Amino acid sequence: MEKEDSKRSKEVAAGEKYKSDVKSGKDTSFWYDNWTPLGPLISISGEDGTRRLRTRPDASVADVRNTTGWALPHPRSEEEVTLHTYLSSIPVPSPDMGTDSFSWTVEGDSCSTYSSSKTWEVLRPRGTTQASAKHIWFSGATPKHAFHMWVTNLNRLPTRDRLSAWGMQVPLSCCICSLHPESRDHIMLSCPYSLTLWSEVARRLRCVVPNFGDWLRLFIELTLLYTVWQQRNNMFFNQTLSPPLVAFKDINMQVVNSITALRTRKNFRALMQLWLI
Incomplete structure (x- = not known):
């Protein structure tokens, strides 16, 4: 008692x-x-x-x-x-x-x-709503993509620079390109592998620097970052890596599937045409 x-x-x-x-x-x-x-x-x-x-x-x-x-x-x-x-x-x-x-x-x-x-x-503890939240937890976002983006935005991914800072004996070079130290910014933005994917996105959207301020671009951003980290983990754990253009086909399929699932909602009706044209 x-x-x-x-x-x-x-x-x-x-x-x-x-x-x-x-x-x-x-x-x-x-x-x-x-x-x-x-x-x-x-x-x-x-x-x-x-x-x-x-x-x-x-x-x-x-x-x-x-x-x-x-x-x-x-x-x-x-x-x-x-x-x-x-x-x-x-x-x-x-x-x-x-x-x-x-x-x-x-x-x-x-x-x-x-x-x-x-x-x-x-x-539950409540903090101030962050300005980035509306670009991550937006209506229609795939939950696993949004969660990964949230962790990425907070720089909590177990990249090699962070693993080394925790005292783990790991190489510092990028798992994918082996050219530069592996950090969040490198692997997501400047690694040749991710740059190829960003270039394909820019070509598909017909713009040099995509401005991620609408529904379609938000879909693409979350899906691309999730795919890059997925490929990084394949290299880290299994020593296998899909060519970037093959990975982009997977990104394309995921974006199409997301738009198809939400096609009846007002904000998403025109996205398929914008992405496929």
Whole structure:
């Protein structure tokens, strides 16, 4: 019982928002449930509070009352004074009042049932939305391509320069071209292999420097970077590498498949014509 109560305390401390409406007090933990405005009492008094209030860690609210009222010693701290003040303002729990009930409160809204999705939205850390997010997590993006782009954008790919910085004994030269040190910028932008792919994209789009500001170009960018890293890993682990023009055929197929899957959506209807012309 103590282990379960301790676990419940940690969950509450982590941000779980639930509230007990005390009636009989039999189903509500005195220490670990959220039944007072102070929150779970164990979180403000600590484990030593059970000794000061002469109340077992596994006690229910019903266990802390007697025939005349609340069975608690005189307060000896500010927190205990606040607790006594609150208890004096509410009815003493009684079996005649019915059974205890629990509800979840998520961002001020009371829910009769627990929702893991709503709780996750409240608990997860939130940072400032990055300007690059709209170019990565855009509507219609292939999830694995978008995730890879996010990792690439943060420079978290395990390229050889980063592996070496972690203390691993690996060659520093690029897995694909062996001409320059392997870094994110090199392998994605200046390696002869990736340059050939970028050139094919520019030729297909009839532009020298593609401006990745529309849906089609975003599709291409994510797919190309994913393919380059895929080929790099084939070389790193299997010592095999597809010729760049063969890899571009795969990029073309993936872009066509993505557009086809989204052809009924307004923003994507004209993309096939733009890509194939």
